[in-house]
Amino acid sequence: MKKYLDYQDSQRNTMHHPPLESDYSPEYSNHDRNLYYDQKSQDYFDRVIRCLIFCTYDDKKFNTVADCLSLTDIGDDLRIFSSNEEIETLFRNKFINESLRLKISDFKNVTDEVSEEEWVFELLNLKHDERWKKINIAAEDLLTEMNIKERDFDFALYIPR
DSSP, X not given: OHHHHHHHHHHHTOOOOOXXXXXXXXXXXXXXXXXHHHHTHHHHHHHHHHHHHHHTOOHHHHHHTTTTOOHHHHHHHHGGGGOHHHHHHHHHTTSSOGGGHHHHHHHHHHHTTSOHHHHHTTOOOTTTOHHHHHHXXXXXXXXXXXXXXXXXXXXXXXXXX
């Protein structure tokens, strides 16, 4: 424990200086950033599909998986729709057809109607909340447009983020 505390103290006293000049041109830097996200595009796509599938669940189906899934998990997964880099890599790498860009944006807008607190504290009434019904319809529409036929999920493979 003492070694750890000493290490923390030594880090507090260390001054970090940013480099005077960037090693890369802006184009190269952007290329590297794209490459970073491109390498993870399959994971991002899986997360989008998983999230859309969960958003098609009505209150009865959700209750059957409630021991494996919470609204907090769905709210966390929905953050991918707010990440421009993650969504853009899906378009760039043809995981999602460019023609669905507007529907993806509309889905994000519909889910944004639910506040982060409502996701975290699971305040959404899945049976009666009109916002959840709009989310269901938008998710179902997107999955159909993406030609995703399977609407069930193997929870043995699910690890909440």
